[in-house]
Amino acid sequence: MLTQTIKTELTDIVGKERYLDKTAELACFSYDSFTEEAMPEAVIFPMTTREVSRVMEIASKYKIPVTGRGAGTSVCGAPIPVKHGIVLCFTKMNKIIEVNTPDRYIIVQPGVVNINVQKALIPLGFFYPPDPGSMTSSTIGGNIAQNAGGPRCLKYGVTMDYILGMEVVLASGKIVRFGSRNVKDVTGYKLASLFCGSEGTLGLVTEAILRVVPQPETQKTIMVIFDDLDNTAKAVSDIIGSGIIPAAMELMDNASMNAIEDAVGIGFPRDAEGALLIEIDGIKEACEKQTKQIIEKAKKNGAVSVQEAKSESEREKFWNARRSAYGAVARIAPDPISEDVTVPVSKVPEMIRRIIEITSRYGLKVSVVAHAGDGNMHPVIPIDRSNTDQRLKVEKAFAEIFKVAIALGGTLSGEHGIGLGKSKYLPLAMSKDSIEFMSVIKKAVDPDEILNPGKFV
Amino acid sequence: MTKNAVQNCAKCGMCLNVCPVYTVLNEEQASPRARLHLIKAYEQNKLSSSPLLKEIISKCLMCGSCAAICPLGINHYSEFMEMRKRMVEDHGEKLPIKSLVYLLAKEQRLKFANTLARVGQNIVPEQFKEKYKLGNIPLKRLPVLNKKPFRSALPETIFPNGEQKGTVIYFTGCATNYIYEDTGFSAVNILSHLGYRILIPETQTCCAIPMLFHGFVEKARQSIKENIAALSQDSVDAIIVDCATCGTALKKEYNLLCDKLDLDKSAVDEISSKVTDIGSFMLANADFFNFKKIQNPKSLNLTYHLPCHLKNSFGNTETMETLLKIIPNINYIKAADFDSCCGGGGTFFYEYPEVSKKIGNKKKETAIKTGADLWLTDCPVCRINLSGNLDENDSLKVVHPVSAISSLLKPKT
Known part of the structure; x- marks a missing residue:
């Protein structure tokens, strides 16, 4: 319980305007895009590192749980305050501090929305590659906490690959900085990678130095349609296996294509079994050559149609279809459960076959969308959570799917994170000693376990 | 109390970035997703009604951008409208809003109030106009009301100058009728120039959107029925609206209310x-x-501001730009954020002046940067709000596109 004394101490730091504790307001911070909810006791909007530090001093003094939050678009429940306490919401701490394209970095506060980083860079001929599906709303702080990926991470790598340095407030309130403005930097441990992906369990990022890269000269975007899902998956491993690295390679199965068609109507044939949205970028001549190679390989694997985006608006149309997949599938039933297993790309065809086999054995509907080029798959099962029988079936099906993924040399989560959704499956992917090693780190950094408690560590 | 279950929201957060209120306040409780969440909690009796809940629900421009982007196809409008109604039932409404609804509900009251307000505007001493504001807009920046209602200045049927190509009904909306007669005269000039016989039914009245958005659904019924009667005429090629919001009512909202309002x-x-x-x-x-x-x-x-209701209800994102580009004499300069909300939102500028001002200022800066002389917009509330945010010494002037286009037409002999 937050006593009046604690409340006074906290409002002394941020003022009453940026401190919420009324039920109707708190309820707005009880959810993310995962399906569980938990109420915080207070929500605080910090504006400066100093404020974050002072809030943490008080939280550690009284041992109050603190859960960091960005825009709340996580799909694994990471920002849900299961142990209540304080939600520290960074959306108002959203200044771009420095844009330096000659030295190829940008410094931002954690509440800056991903798309606004892009908007600051595009006029200068640069961009920031990590592009999670939520990029128009999600914050850099949240992206870092979850080590967010996205379609073009196939070629460019994930959030972690773009962090040069960061400022972090620890559970005690201490402010620490790691890394620098330099791509090459072996001064001490690479601690940024410890905090990136820690889902708010180790510290709160208050500033980040991000690496930026020049925009490619050209982009080519192709939509390939197949009448057989197995062929679709084979085309993926064939193209990737041949050494071509597309910027993105997105797979959609029949169920997701139909859901997308119902939601945004882009003209997918209703009976198609699979589609690949492929984007290649780089030097014009190279793109043209690779486009040809990709089309050849797609046709060899049985593609029934190949459509190249003729304009920016057509490219946008293709991408809009892919981006709306999650919401579109969500229309089918009250609660869509989206998973995130990842396997080596040569195992994509087998993994998809197994997902379909397992879900149909449980009598569940499934739609598969995947960042197929890097083997990152999102089987989505639309269910009604109030139906206990159905819920149990989904749990069993996913447990089987996870086991298969691990057996194929894959992993539990490619980009969504562990959060609330998958902590119980962690032993499938990590040994007892490895999990314990994470606990050792956690205890060393946050001995009272006040940072995002109740999660995977 | 009868309750419809809230359509399920997957909380994907796509609505955050398109919500004009969320993007300036950067707080979840101002987001469309949060409003849906609270409505659901209220309906499931997990959250009790409170003035705070009412405020969270009303701090919304009803611009429809969330519904337009929602991949689940949730109709935020209906959800918000229904909830606003319940909140008004639980906590009443501010006097100025109640008065507005009272006036809009009866054409006679509006006419009377118009006369009074005009007298009022004339007797307000200059120093008061300098000092006081209506919401975020200084009194001196508010429009002067029409001398007499536009519709009473014209016959109910106007024949075109020259050959008659067809017949249209002109739904003038309250704004043209009582505030912006320049829009009305220009629209009539254009329609008649194009060869149309124009019907301006005397019995048309407020489209009812303001009443609906403030939760006065029952009061809206009478106006809607009057409009249906006034607009149901044979051999009419089109019903023309000069206001995106009235258009939204006639094109979409009446359909959604058919069952409820019989x-x-x-x-x-x-x-x-x-x-x-x-x-x-x-x-x-x-x-x-x-x-x-x-x-x-x-x-x-010229530069242009695209009203949210035109974008979200009519899906017209490029119409006006295309038109402006093909008209000789017009140098159209696009403002980077021409399609983002101005923050007006019906009475939003009055109820939440600070939020509205923040949204409006961004628009103002980019519009001024274009160097245009005229700032066109086809929504009267956007016009009140945009011009209200301009300063005395800004050379930019806000008008309806019809005024600019009408002034370029060759008079028929």
Whole structure:
């Protein structure tokens, strides 16, 4: 319980305007895009590192749980305050501090929305590659906490690959900085990678130095349609296996294509079994050559149609279809459960076959969308959570799917994170000693376990 | 209390970035997703009604951008409207809003209030106009009301000058009728120039959107029925609206209210299918314009603000730009954020002046940067708000596109 004394101490730091504790307001911070909810006791909007530090001093003094939050678009429940306490919401701490394209970095506060980083860079001929599906709303702080990926991470790598340095407030309130403005930097441990992906369990990022890269000269975007899902998956491993690295390679199965068609109507044939949205970028001549190679390989694997985006608006149309997949599938039933297993790309065809086999054995509907080029798959099962029988079936099906993924040399989560959704499956992917090693780190950094408690560590 | 279950929201957060209120406040409780969440909690009796809940629900421009982007196809409008109604029932409404609804509900009251307000505007001492504000808009920046209602200045039927190509009904909306007669006269000039017989039914009244958005659904019923009667006429090619919001009512909202308000479904469908915003109508008839001989090519520098209701209800994102680009004499300069909300939102600028000001200031800066002389917009509330945010010494002037276009037409002999 937050006593009046604690409340006074906290409002002394941020003022009453940026401190919420009324039920109707708190309820707005009880959810993310995962399906569980938990109420915080207070929500605080910090504006400066100093404020974050002072809030943490008080939280550690009284041992109050603190859960960091960005825009709340996580799909694994990471920002849900299961142990209540304080939600520290960074959306108002959203200044771009420095844009330096000659030295190829940008410094931002954690509440800056991903798309606004892009908007600051595009006029200068640069961009920031990590592009999670939520990029128009999600914050850099949240992206870092979850080590967010996205379609073009196939070629460019994930959030972690773009962090040069960061400022972090620890559970005690201490402010620490790691890394620098330099791509090459072996001064001490690479601690940024410890905090990136820690889902708010180790510290709160208050500033980040991000690496930026020049925009490619050209982009080519192709939509390939197949009448057989197995062929679709084979085309993926064939193209990737041949050494071509597309910027993105997105797979959609029949169920997701139909859901997308119902939601945004882009003209997918209703009976198609699979589609690949492929984007290649780089030097014009190279793109043209690779486009040809990709089309050849797609046709060899049985593609029934190949459509190249003729304009920016057509490219946008293709991408809009892919981006709306999650919401579109969500229309089918009250609660869509989206998973995130990842396997080596040569195992994509087998993994998809197994997902379909397992879900149909449980009598569940499934739609598969995947960042197929890097083997990152999102089987989505639309269910009604109030139906206990159905819920149990989904749990069993996913447990089987996870086991298969691990057996194929894959992993539990490619980009969504562990959060609330998958902590119980962690032993499938990590040994007892490895999990314990994470606990050792956690205890060393946050001995009272006040940072995002109740999660995977 | 009868309750419909809230359509399920997957909380994907796509609505955050398009919500004008969320993007300036950067707090979840101001987001469309949060409002849906709270409505659901309230309906499931997990959250009790409170003035705070009412405020969270009303701190919304009803611009419809969330519904337009929602991949689940949630109709935020209906959800918010229903909730606003319940909140008004639980906690009442502010006197000025109640008065507005009272006035809009009866044409006679509006006419009377108009006369009074005009007298009022004339007797307010200058120093008061300098000092006081209505919401975020200084009194001196508010429009002067029409001397007499636009519709009473014209006959109910106006024949075109020259050959008659067809017949249209002109739904003037309250704003043209009581505030912006320049829009009305220009629209009539254009429609008649294009060869249309214009019907301006005397019995048309407020489209009812303000009443609906403030939760006064029952009060809206009478106005809606009067409009359906006034607009259901044979041999009419189109029903022209000069206001995106009135258009939204006639094109979409009446349809959604058919069951609830026991409306004549076939009449509503017929009206809905004929409703056209004047921008689209002009573009479709662009070949029949006869412009004045060009003295100085591209001499009229214009920029444009796209009203949310035109974008979200009519899906017209490029219509006006396309039209402006093909008109000789017009130099159209696009403002980078031409399609983002101005923060006006019906009475939002009055209820939440600080939020509205923040949204409006961003628009103002980019519009001024274009160097245009005229800032066009086809929504009267946007016009009040945009011009209200301009300063005395800004040379930019806000008008309806029809005023600019009408001024370029060659007079028929």
